[in-house]
Amino acid sequence: MAQAQLVAEREASDGALDLQHFFPYRLAVLAEEVSRTVAQLYSDRFDLTRHEWRVLAALGINRRMAAKDIADYSRLDKMSVSRAVAGLEVKGYLDREEDPADRRNKILRLTPAGRALYQKIVPLARARERHILEALTAAERKALDVIMTKLLTQAHGLRERG
Amino acid sequence: MAQAQLVAEREASDGALDLQHFFPYRLAVLAEEVSRTVAQLYSDRFDLTRHEWRVLAALGINRRMAAKDIADYSRLDKMSVSRAVAGLEVKGYLDREEDPADRRNKILRLTPAGRALYQKIVPLARARERHILEALTAAERKALDVIMTKLLTQAHGLRERG
DNA sequence: TATTGTTATACTCTATAACTATA
DNA sequence: TATAGTTATAGAGTATAACAATA
Numbered sequence: 001m002a003q004a005q006l007v008a009e010r011e012a013s014d015g016a017l018d019l020q021h022f023f024p025y026r027l028a029v030l031a032e033e034v035s036r037t038v039a040q041l042y043s044d045r046f047d048l049t050r051h052e053w054r055v056l057a058a059l060g061i062n063r064r065m066a067a068k069d070i071a072d073y074s075r076l077d078k079m080s081v082s083r084a085v086a087g088l089e090v091k092g093y094l095d096r097e098e099d100p101a102d103r104r105n106k107i108l109r110l111t112p113a114g115r116a117l118y119q120k121i122v123p124l125a126r127a128r129e130r131h132i133l134e135a136l137t138a139a140e141r142k143a144l145d146v147i148m149t150k151l152l153t154q155a156h157g158l159r160e161r162g
Numbered sequence: 163m164a165q166a167q168l169v170a171e172r173e174a175s176d177g178a179l180d181l182q183h184f185f186p187y188r189l190a191v192l193a194e195e196v197s198r199t200v201a202q203l204y205s206d207r208f209d210l211t212r213h214e215w216r217v218l219a220a221l222g223i224n225r226r227m228a229a230k231d232i233a234d235y236s237r238l239d240k241m242s243v244s245r246a247v248a249g250l251e252v253k254g255y256l257d258r259e260e261d262p263a264d265r266r267n268k269i270l271r272l273t274p275a276g277r278a279l280y281q282k283i284v285p286l287a288r289a290r291e292r293h294i295l296e297a298l299t300a301a302e303r304k305a306l307d308v309i310m311t312k313l314l315t316q317a318h319g320l321r322e323r324g
Numbered sequence: 325t326a327t328t329g330t331t332a333t334a335c336t337c338t339a340t341a342a343c344t345a346t347a
Numbered sequence: 348t349a350t351a352g353t354t355a356t357a358g359a360g361t362a363t364a365a366c367a368a369t370a
Contacts, residue, residue, distance in 0.1 A: 016223050017284045019216065019236060023291050024200045029237055030310055031193030033317040038186045040324060049359065054181065061178050067329060074181060075191055080360080082330060104328040104369045122179045128320060129185045135316035136309060143305045147298060148192055154297035155195040158290060162202060211336065230351060242337080244353055266346045266351040 034132060041124050046117060051076055051084035053121075056093065059110045060118040066105040093117055196294060203286050208279060213238055213246035215283075218255065221272045222280040228267040255279055 019025045035050075042053035054074040059065060062073070071081045085108060088094040093114030099105035110118060133141055181187045197212075204215035216236040221227060224235070233243045247270060250256040255276030261267035272280060295303055 015281065015284065017219060017287060018223055019219050022219075022287070023295060024196045024287075025216075026310055026314075027193045027196055030314050030317070031189045033314060033321060034186045034189055037317055037321045040321065051360080054187075057179060057181050057184075061180055068327085077362080078329065079331085079362085086330090102328085102370070106329075119177065122177065125179060125184070125186075131320055132313060132316050133185060135312040140305060140309050140312075143302060144309050147302050147306050147309075148188055150297040150302075151294060152188075152192050152195060154294050155192070155199055158293055159195060159199045159202065213337080228351075239339080240352065241339085241354085244351095248353090264347075264351085268352070 037128050037132065038125055041121055041128070046121060049084065049087065051080050052087050055081060055084045055088060055108075056110070056114065056118055056121075059094065059108060059114070060122065064107050064109045066099065066107060068105075070108065088114065199290050199294065200287055203283055203290070208283060211246065211249065213242050214249050217243060217246045217250060217270075218272070218276065218280055218283075221256065221270060221276070222284065226269055226271045228261065228269060230267075232270065250276065 038053075039050065042048040042056075043050070048056065054076060055070055058070045058073045062069070065073070067078060067081050067085060070076070070085075071078045074081070076084070085094060085096070089096070092111060094108055094110055096106040096108050099107050136144065200215075201212065204210040204218075205212070210218065216238060217232055220232045220235045224231070227235070229240060229243050229247060232238070232247075233240050236243070238246070247256060247258070251258070254273060256270055256272055258268040258270050261269050298306065
């Protein structure tokens with residue numbers, strides 16, 4: 001795998017672009033690879049889609065949420081949440097009840113089976129996260145945290161402006 | 163957006179998992195956001211798919227490649243390359259010729275229109291990369307380069323082992 | 325009128341496998 | 348037999364919009 005150089009040393013040459021040194025490409029490849037290690041759990045072993053896993057994770061920590069809140073929490077759009085919720089309900093991991101305060105809302109929560117599944121997956125997911133981050137020194141982990149926050153803000157701003 | 167903590171301070175609590183502090187999720191969100199800023203160029207402005215853009219980028223720098231080599235270079239499978247190549251050919255950005263040395267190979271190269279498109283996109287893509295990375299200090303950029311390489315190796319190893 | 329949630333539609337991406345042709 | 352490339356198919360992700368029920 002080619003060692004990367006970020007933008008600094010080659011800003012002059014705008015005429016060509018080597019994907020192996022192009023930050024958005026490298027980031028996409030890395031995120032894809034990391035995602036797959038987690039997907040091996042929720043997808044291969046527990047037969048959930050990525051969206052279902054995110055909804056499960058949302059309800060695992062928040063217990064009772066409206067679909068709208070899950071969408072905000074998990075960065076899925078409301079349509080994806082609706083589909084994932086339907087999927088989890090069919091599999092018996094989740095149920096809905098009406099919100100008496102606002103009958104447009106469907107309050108969602110995990111069934112005992114859903115919570116059991118969640119508690120099976122979480123330690124495995126955590127172990128994978130831990131293992132991946134063990135490639136870094138403590139200082140690098142700390143730096144990465146700051147870096148990711150900065151980059152997300154910057155990229156978001158850029159995209160908003162088009 | 164919640165400030166993140168990476169794994170260090172909370173290894174004890176394996177019972178719950180907050181997506182906002184889960185590294186694979188945060189990385190996926192970041193990569194997605196960065197990808198979109200580049201997609202605004204190749205997709206919104208120049209009507210290419212992500213795969214077509216990768217093939218264009220491959221041929222922009224390597225001039226003449228077999229489909230197989232493009233797949234290796236761009237991390238697409240041969241089927242995705244085949245489709246992207248067909249799309250670019252229809253749009254007049256690419257043509258193929260037979261390799262006299264091995265007639266199974268189709269040698270691919272950009273047409274003048276394809277090269278012109280490439281040279282329009284590249285400086286814009288570079289500018290976006292540069293702008294995003296300007297959120298970081300020089301030291302952070304350097305650290306990130308090392309970090310990404312380490313993480314990719316580690317994640318790849320983990321995934322291979324399942 | 326605005327919001328929550330569902331359904332419809334279409335396009336893209338991902339994955340596996342069957343197939344053709346060449347080697 | 349093995350490799351390069353194409354085609355088929357299905358499941359999953361992404362996006363926009365129309366729609367129903369409720370506020």
